[in-house]
Structure formats: C-alpha cells, structure tokens
Amino acid sequence: xxxAGEIAAWLGVELEPGADVGVELxxxxxxxxxxxxxxxxxxxGKNLAVxxxxxxxxxxxxxxxAEGVGDLRVxxxxxxxxxxxKVAQRLGASKRVTEIHAxxxxxATVTLGEGTRVGAGSVLxxxxxxxxxxxxGPRVVIYAGTRLGDRVNVQAGAVLGGKGFGYARDSxxxxxxxxxxxxxxxxxxxxDIGANTTIDRGALGETRIGAGxxxxxxxxxxxxxxxxxxxxxxxxTGISGSSVVEDGAILGGxxxxxxxxxxGKGVILGGGAGVLSNKKMQGPGQxxxxxxxxxxxxYLRDLASLxxx
Numbered sequence: 001x002x003x004a005g006e007i008a009a010w011l012g013v014e015l016e017p018g019a020d021v022g023v024e025l026x027x028x029x030x031x032x033x034x035x036x037x038x039x040x041x042x043x044x045g046k047n048l049a050v051x052x053x054x055x056x057x058x059x060x061x062x063x064x065x066a067e068g069v070g071d072l073r074v075x076x077x078x079x080x081x082x083x084x085x086k087v088a089q090r091l092g093a094s095k096r097v098t099e100i101h102a103x104x105x106x107x108a109t110v111t112l113g114e115g116t117r118v119g120a121g122s123v124l125x126x127x128x129x130x131x132x133x134x135x136x137g138p139r140v141v142i143y144a145g146t147r148l149g150d151r152v153n154v155q156a157g158a159v160l161g162g163k164g165f166g167y168a169r170d171s172x173x174x175x176x177x178x179x180x181x182x183x184x185x186x187x188x189x190x191x192d193i194g195a196n197t198t199i200d201r202g203a204l205g206e207t208r209i210g211a212g213x214x215x216x217x218x219x220x221x222x223x224x225x226x227x228x229x230x231x232x233x234x235x236x237t238g239i240s241g242s243s244v245v246e247d248g249a250i251l252g253g254x255x256x257x258x259x260x261x262x263x264g265k266g267v268i269l270g271g272g273a274g275v276l277s278n279k280k281m282q283g284p285g286q287x288x289x290x291x292x293x294x295x296x297x298x299y300l301r302d303l304a305s306l307x308x309x
Contacts, residue, residue, distance in 0.1 A: 001026050002091060004058055007039070008075055010090055011083050019072040023057050028088040031056065041084035048074070060084050093133050093151070101138075113150065131189070143201065149189035149211070157196040161185040164200035164207075164223025164241060179203060181223065188212075194219060194235070203241075210247065228265070240277070248284075256291075269293060 005021030008014055015021060029038035031047065034056035041060040042048035051059045052071045059073050060080045077083040096115035100106055104122045113132035118124065122140040130136070131150035140154050143161035154160070163181035170177070183202025187209045193199070194217035201207055202224045209221070210229035220238045221227065227239075228247035237251050240259040245251070248266045255269045258277030263269065266284030274291035275281055281288050287296040294302075 004075075007058065007087055010087065011075070011077055013075060013077055015075060016072045025057050025091075027091060028084060029056070039084070039087055041080040043080050060087070096133050119156070137195070143185075146185045146187070146201070148187045149191070151190045152187055153192045155193060155195040155197075155217070158193050159198045160187070160193070161201045162198065164203055166203050166223060166241060183207070183223070185209075188229075191215070197221075200225075200241075216253070222259070234271070270296070 001024055003021060004015060004019065004023040004025060007025060024037060025039050026037040029040055031040045031051050031054050034040050034054040036055050036057050038056045039058045039060065040051050040054065040056040042051045042065055043062060045065050048061050048065050048069060052069065057073065058075060060077055060083045061074050062080045063076050066074050066076050093115065098112060098114055099117040101118060101120040103120045104118045106118060106124045107126040109126045110124045111129045113130060113134065115133040116130050118136045119138040119140065121138050122136055124142045125144040127145045128142050130148045131152065133150060134148060134152045136154050137156040139157050141159045146161035166179040166181060167176035168179050181201060181203050183204050184206045185199055185201045186206055188211035190212045191209050192214045194215055196217055197215050197219040199207060199209065199221045200223040205224055207221065207223055207225050209227045210231065212230040213227055215233045216235040218236045219233050222239055222241035224242040225239050226244045228245060228249065230247060231245050231249050233251045234253040236253055237255040239245065239257045242259055243257050243261040245263040246265040249263050250268045252269055252271035252273065254272045257263065257275040258279065260278045261275045262280040263275065264282030267281050268287045270287060270289035272291065273289050273293040275293050281293060288294060289296050290299040
C-alpha cells in the first residue's frame, strides 16, 4: 500500500493542486477492473477518457494525453507506461517477505537476502548467494557458488551455473575429455531470467549477466560469456562460449551466436540472425539480419536479388 503523495514522490512529479495526497492505493490494475484503491495508466486521450470514468484512485497519464483534463486523480508523467511499471514494481517489493517453500532444497551455506522467495522444488547448492527481493520460481536449479544480486527474477525451470560445454579432444583416438568447468556465474541486480533458460558457469573465470538485462524463455548462454547492462534477449537464442554482448544490445528470437563473437553496444540482431564465431557486429542502433548476419540494407538487397533470379 502507498499514498498518492508517496507515489508522486517515487516518480519525481507532483500531484495536481488540490489533489488528496493521502489517498491510499493498494495495487495496479487494468482500467476495466479498477477500484477506488487501484492505479491505472493511459497513453492517449481516448484511454484517459475511459480511465476518468472508472473508479480508479490514481491515473498515470502522459503530459500530452492529459492536456485539458481537470480530474485531480490524474498524475502527469513523461511516460505513463514506464511509470506504471515502476509503481507496480515498487508496490510489489513493499509486500515481500523472505519465504522458502517446504519442498525446496536449500543448502545450509546459502545466503538469502531479505524479501527473497524460493519456489517449490527448487535446488540451491552450497555457497549460493542471492540478494534482496529476488523471486526464484518453481524447479529452479542454482549450482554451487553462483551469485545473484538484488531484485533478480528467475522463472520456473531455469538452470544457473551448470557446467559449460567445453572439451579437449584427443586427435589420436577422437575421444573427448571435459575441460575444467570450475569458474563462477555472477548475475547482477534487476535481471529477469525466463522459464527453462540455462546459463553456464565460467570454465576457469566467470560468466556474467549485467544489471537490468532481460532474458526470455529458453535462452542458452554458454560458459565465459559476458552480457552487458540492459541487454534484451528473446526466446530460443543461443550464445556460444566466450562471446560478449555489450550494453543495450537487443537480440531477437532464435538468434545464434558462435564462440568468441562480439555484439557491440546498442546493436540490434533481428530474429533468426546468425553470428559467426570470432565475428564482430558493431555500431549503436545498427540492425543486422540473416544467416550469416549482415547489415539490414545488405540483407534486404540480397533478398531482392534472389527474388529476381
């Protein structure tokens, strides 16, 4: 629960003159389901008109959408959708208590931060460290020594810190011997990890996922990879060992990246793009597509050329 004045302070804005700063809000809501204790948002004038007709106790609206609207429940913000998400997160965090499901297996050496919850059937091995206000879903496995920061959300079935896929081959016999996989996995603050995603530990060093990054379901990240801050990776993407994805990059669904590759800061890889081993894809805002991945204009030109044949 929070009062309207507190929410305005969270967002760094002010309520309308004369608005009741003491109105108590319990949760975010859709406009259709809004009650007097609900917070809703509107991104345009049409939705705002509907919100004003609802029972909502607080309405987040962009400055342009709110022009000429005199309802004292309207809180004017730069980006209503973003503000709504931030408020929802803040309200959720304020309710959290530390909780370990009875069926979870948590080693005695595990460290859990305040407000962190561990779901049914999850396994946390020795030396795992998890920060504050984290959500570990059902049937998550976190291997020994893995470290998670604050506000990390891990959905069901994810496997974190397992051994990487690295072998030494005997050229004489063709046999493979597992290369040491004794490094660590570090996941920084505010990372979301989707269902059935797997992230391997480093071989001798570490694998690291930067703060604020968001990983969809069924993503695989190999050993010794470094994922920067605020990276978005969509479903079924696979990243081979020792590759680097720098800050702010966006990877579409089913992207494949070879080993020792570099995806530069702010680069966008379209769905299904393939990056060859040791390849460097650079240029903030540059879009690459295709297999092998190449600049979008070049990819579209090649498609047009094929169509003419």
